[in-house]
Amino acid sequence: MAVKLAKVKSVGSAQSPLLGAAMFSPAVLYILLIIGAPFVLAVFYAFSDARIASTEIHYVGLENFRSILQSPGFRQALQNSIVFTVVAVAIVVICSTMLSLALEEPFWGRGLVRFLILLPFVAPVSLGTIGWKWILDSIYSVITWVLVQMHFFTPFNAPMWLGEPRLAMGSVICVHCWRLIPFATVVMLAGSGAIPREIPEAASIDGAGFWRTLFQIKIPMMLPIILVAVLFSTVFTFTDMTVVFILTAGGPFDSTQTLPSLAFATGIQGSDLAAGAAISLFLVPVLVAVAFFMLRVASRAEVT
Amino acid sequence: MAVVETRNVTKVFKEGELGAVNNVSLVTHEGEFLVFLGPSGSGKTTLLRMIAGLETPTAGEILIGGRVVNNLTPRERRIAMVFQSYALYPHLSVYKNIAFPLKAQNVPKAQHRQKVEWAAGLLGIGRLLDRKPRELSGGERQRVALARAIVREPAVFLLDEPLSNLDAKLRASAREELEQFHKNVGTTTIYVTHDQVEAMAMGDRVVVLHQGTVRQIGTPKEVYEDPADTFVATFLGSPPMNLLEFSDIIVGFRPEGFLPSDLVPGSKQVTFRYRIKYVEYLGAERVLYGNMEGGSFESKEIISRLSWNMPSGYEAGAVHDFSVAESDLRFFDRKTEKRTHPKPYPWQ
Numbered sequence: 033m034a035v036k037l038a039k040v041k042s043v044g045s046a047q048s049p050l051l052g053a054a055m056f057s058p059a060v061l062y063i064l065l066i067i068g069a070p071f072v073l074a075v076f077y078a079f080s081d082a083r084i085a086s087t088e089i090h091y092v093g094l095e096n097f098r099s100i101l102q103s104p105g106f107r108q109a110l111q112n113s114i115v116f117t118v119v120a121v122a123i124v125v126i127c128s129t130m131l132s133l134a135l136e137e138p139f140w141g142r143g144l145v146r147f148l149i150l151l152p153f154v155a156p157v158s159l160g161t162i163g164w165k166w167i168l169d170s171i172y173s174v175i176t177w178v179l180v181q182m183h184f185f186t187p188f189n190a191p192m193w194l195g196e197p198r199l200a201m202g203s204v205i206c207v208h209c210w211r212l213i214p215f216a217t218v219v220m221l222a223g224s225g226a227i228p229r230e231i232p233e234a235a236s237i238d239g240a241g242f243w244r245t246l247f248q249i250k251i252p253m254m255l256p257i258i259l260v261a262v263l264f265s266t267v268f269t270f271t272d273m274t275v276v277f278i279l280t281a282g283g284p285f286d287s288t289q290t291l292p293s294l295a296f297a298t299g300i301q302g303s304d305l306a307a308g309a310a311i312s313l314f315l316v317p318v319l320v321a322v323a324f325f326m327l328r329v330a331s332r333a334e335v336t
Numbered sequence: 337m338a339v340v341e342t343r344n345v346t347k348v349f350k351e352g353e354l355g356a357v358n359n360v361s362l363v364t365h366e367g368e369f370l371v372f373l374g375p376s377g378s379g380k381t382t383l384l385r386m387i388a389g390l391e392t393p394t395a396g397e398i399l400i401g402g403r404v405v406n407n408l409t410p411r412e413r414r415i416a417m418v419f420q421s422y423a424l425y426p427h428l429s430v431y432k433n434i435a436f437p438l439k440a441q442n443v444p445k446a447q448h449r450q451k452v453e454w455a456a457g458l459l460g461i462g463r464l465l466d467r468k469p470r471e472l473s474g475g476e477r478q479r480v481a482l483a484r485a486i487v488r489e490p491a492v493f494l495l496d497e498p499l500s501n502l503d504a505k506l507r508a509s510a511r512e513e514l515e516q517f518h519k520n521v522g523t524t525t526i527y528v529t530h531d532q533v534e535a536m537a538m539g540d541r542v543v544v545l546h547q548g549t550v551r552q553i554g555t556p557k558e559v560y561e562d563p564a565d566t567f568v569a570t571f572l573g574s575p576p577m578n579l580l581e582f583s584d585i586i587v588g589f590r591p592e593g594f595l596p597s598d599l600v601p602g603s604k605q606v607t608f609r610y611r612i613k614y615v616e617y618l619g620a621e622r623v624l625y626g627n628m629e630g631g632s633f634e635s636k637e638i639i640s641r642l643s644w645n646m647p648s649g650y651e652a653g654a655v656h657d658f659s660v661a662e663s664d665l666r667f668f669d670r671k672t673e674k675r676t677h678p679k680p681y682p683w684q
Contacts, residue, residue, distance in 0.1 A: 230423035233390050238484070239411035239440035248436075252427045 077309035084303035096310040106311065108286050109294040116205060116276075116290055117269045123209045124265045125258060128216035129251070132224050135217070153214035161278040164207045168193035168279070197287035200280050204288050208275045212268060216261045223257025224250065256329060263326045270318055291315055338401035338414075338491035338524060340364045340387060345396035347382050347548075355394065356382045358548040364526065369518050371539035372528045375571065379548035380528045381496055387526065388417050388494050401491060411441070416485035417494040420501065422477045424469040430456075430480050431465040437488045455483040458520070475506050482514075486521060493525040499534060511537060532572050536560065544568050562666070563588075566673040569666065575623060575639045577666070582632065585679060586668040591623070591641035593664035597657040599646060606665070610638065610658040612650055620644050629655055 081092050100106045135146055152160060167174055176190045185191070193203045227250060235245045251258070273292035276282060282289035282297060289297070291314055299308015341364070347357040357379040364370045372380035385391040387398055389410035397404050405413050416437075425433050434452045443451070456462045459479040469477060478498055485493060498514075499507045515538050518525055529535055535542045536556040544551045544559055544567075552564035563569035563577070569588050570576040577588045597607055609629035616623040624640040640658060642650065650656065662678075669676045 228421060228423065230419045230421050231425065233410075234417070234419060234423035235425075235436070235440070236390070237388060237410040237415065237417045238437035239488075240436070241411075241440075244440055249425060253425075255427075 074309040074312060077306050078313050080306050082305040082309075084300075084305055092306070096306050100307060100310050100314075105286055105289065105294065109289045109291050109311075110314065112201070112286075112288060113270060113290040113292075115201065116208070116288075117266060120205045120208050120212070120269045121262060121265045123205070124212045124216050124269075125262055127209065127213050128220050128261060129254070129258065131213070131217045132220035133246070133250070135221060136224050149217055150214045152211050153218075157211060157274045158278060160211060161207060161275050164203075164210070165194075165279055168203050168207075170195055194280050195284055197284055200284060200288050204276055204279055207279060208269060208272065211275070212265055215268075216265055219257060219261045219264070220254065223254040223260075226257075227253050259329050260326070263322050263329070266322050267319065270322075271315060339366055339399075340492055340524060340526065341399040342383070342387070343397040343399070345383070345386060345393045345398060347379070347386060347391060348394045355379075355548050357386070357393075359396070360545075360548070360550050361396075362543060362550060362553060364524050365540070367522045367524055369515075369525045369527065369538055369540045371535040371542045372526065372545055373530070373532060373535040373539075373542050373571075374545035375530055377547075378530075378545040380530075380545045382548075383545070384417075384494050384496055384526060384528050387492075388415055389413050414491040415494055416488070416490035416492070418478075418481045418485050418496065418498045420497040422469075422481040422498075422501075424477060424480055424484075426469050428468075429465065430461065430467050430469070430472070433469065433480055434465075434484045434487050437484060441488060443488065451487055452483075455487040458486065458517070459483045474502050475510060478502065478510060482517070486523075490523065493523050495525065495527045497529055498527075499529075500531070514538065532574070536572075544571065546571070562675070564675055566668050569668070575641065578638050579668075580633055580636060581670060584670050585676070586670050586673070588666040588668060589660045589664050591639040592643075594638065594640045594658055594660050595642065595646070596650065597659040600659040600661055602661050602663075604662040605659040606662060607657050607659040608633065608638075609655060610640070611655045612652055614652045615650065622650070624650060 078096055079091060079093060080089050081095075082089050131149065135142060135149075166172060170192050173190075173193060175193070176185070176187075179185050180187055180190060191199055194200050231253070232245050232249060235249045240249065271292055273290065273296055276288055276290055276293045277296070280288045282293050291311060295308045295311040298311060299305050302308070342360050342362055345357060345360045346355050348355040360379075360383060372383060374380045382391060386393050387400075389405070389408060389412075393406065398406055400413055400415070410417075425436065428436065431452055434455055435448045438448050438451060452465070453462065456465060459482055461476060461479045461483060464472060464476060464480070469480065472480065478501075481498070495514075499510050502510055511534060518538075527534075527538060539556055541553060541555055542559050543553045544564075546567050552559050552568045554562070554564075559568055560572050563572065566579060566586060566588070570579065573590060575591050577590055578594060580587045594610075597605070608631065610626055611629050612624050612626040614625050616625070621644060622642045624642065626638060626640070628634060628636045628638060665678065667676050667678050668674060
């Protein structure tokens with residue numbers, strides 16, 4: 033056996049320079065071409081005056097950043113991005129923790145409920161969001177219809193879900209949560225399922241009631257996995273533009289414009305590539321911080 | 337301190353199936369160390385969990401201190417339990433683990449430190465208070481679990497195989513410590529185990545369970561020397577009791593009572609021709625495996641156990657006269673497998 037192993041190893045090492053590189057190259061190419069090149073290009077554009085449909089390109093230094101920071105639209109988008117991310121992540125984490133705890137104990141029909149909860153995540157984002165666009169439509173909204181039928185509103189003063197700044201932001205956050213909660217719930221279920229059954233039992237024998245067991249035992253024990261859910265949700269939310277773009281396209285009055293949607297609107301639709309690139313670079317510090325914490329959590333995650 | 341009583345307690349997990357616990361009635365004595373002993377699947381842990389309030393009985397009543405507790409939560413039963421896995425709270429320090437029951441039961445905070453130090457001192461873990469459970473050895477974790485159990489001075493202790501995660505050497509010393517600990521505290525204790533050595537060594541009385549029913553309750557001496565049925569006879573003792581079936585009766589005798597004829601005291605004895613097939617040398621004793629030669633038990637497999645100071649020379653292949661004192665014979669009914677009165681017998 034030992035001889036055979038040694039032989040296999042020597043064959044492998046004889047070919048390793050080529051074979052190893054060949055096996056490894058797809059990963060390197062993927063990272064370089066799909067992630068590295070666009071990132072470098074974005075940095076490059078951000079310091080230039082690149083425009084769509086223009087062949088000339090000049091180095092302009094920090095000019096793009098200066099003008100962006102002075103534009104009220106950018107400040108609004110930055111503020112919106114922060115509100116959108118903080119509120120959505122908070123809702124997602126609270127709801128998914130509750131759901132995962134509720135779905136932990138077996139009950140009749142649990143499989144079906146779990147399936148239904150997961151459904152929004154597996155549906156294509158754009159289709160789901162288009163569905164919501166109709167649900168929140170100013171004329172055809174079913175929500176408005178139900179509220180009118182229940183005499184909360186008349187058809188003439190019904191809320192315009194996507195047409196009033198605060199309501200529009202609320203709607204965008206809700207739809208985004210609808211999409212992210214299933215994902216976070218699955219992550220949390222893995223976390224709560226990893227708590228040995230004896231531990232809440234020991235807590236109940238020690239005299240702890242429901243709330244004490246929840247807040248002093250279960251949630252602290254789930255904290256590493258909750259953190260994972262928070263970090264993933266933050267990335268998904270902070271970089272998301274599908275929901276905003278389809279539901280409101282940033283409106284009304286830029287009240288739902290976030291950094292990614294502003295970058296898209298400026299760089300692609302407004303054909304100012306340089307400004308779009310500079311805006312999207314403002315996502316980097318947040319994402320780097322999140323990535324740093326994610327890697328730390330991953331390496332420190334321990335099984336009890 | 338309190339007495340625990342179960343009255344016809346039954347637990348059926350799936351309707352239509354045989355219950356995990358069937359019609360169990362027993363009463364502990366005040367301050368007693370009672371051991372539930374049985375193979376895995378015998379219902380001993382389920383019975384303990386019902387007493388703890390973690391499982392609801394399908395039928396029957398559980399009483400603690402004379403009060404029916406069926407509808408009380410674990411916290412209202414004033415019991416403490418040590419789990420097989422210890423179930424320490426991994427995110428809390430040893431101090432906070434031990435203080436948790438005090439916090440949960442609203443003991444004034446001023447008393448916490450003193451009580452935690454008392455419990456930790458009793459178990460010799462005072463220097464570990466700042467550690468997390470993952471930084472402790474198996475033996476230390478077990479002590480923390482015990483300290484957490486005694487800190488609020490419960491009426492009853494429930495221990496679910498607390499030694500089974502320890503290595504053999506540690507287990508022996510932990511067993512001694514537990515016995516000592518029980519003597520010091522004097523709280524009524526119910527201890528679940530599948531290890532007969534633990535049961536015999538620690539129990540004031542042993543409850544032998546099999547398939548959810550109580551087979552026998554008695555002192556270690558009673559269950560070993562006077563087993564109530566063939567299950568108890570073969571489950572206790574290693575190697576188990578020899579059983580000979582003859583018409584409507586089963587006769588049993590312990591391997592250590594089946595000895596070379598000249599070593600068996602007294603004149604009232606039964607003698608067999610015994611062919612030794614092989615010998616296990618275990619240091620303090622030798623275990624002989626062999627079978628009967630001739631007579632009505634021809635080729636029946638029988639085990640004999642000789643202690644180290646008995647003469648050597650009983651080797652594989654040899655045939656000798658081996659005997660059992662009549663007083664060491666136990667008789668069981670062949671149909672019910674229950675103990676019956678001794679009967680005269682045409683032995684050969």
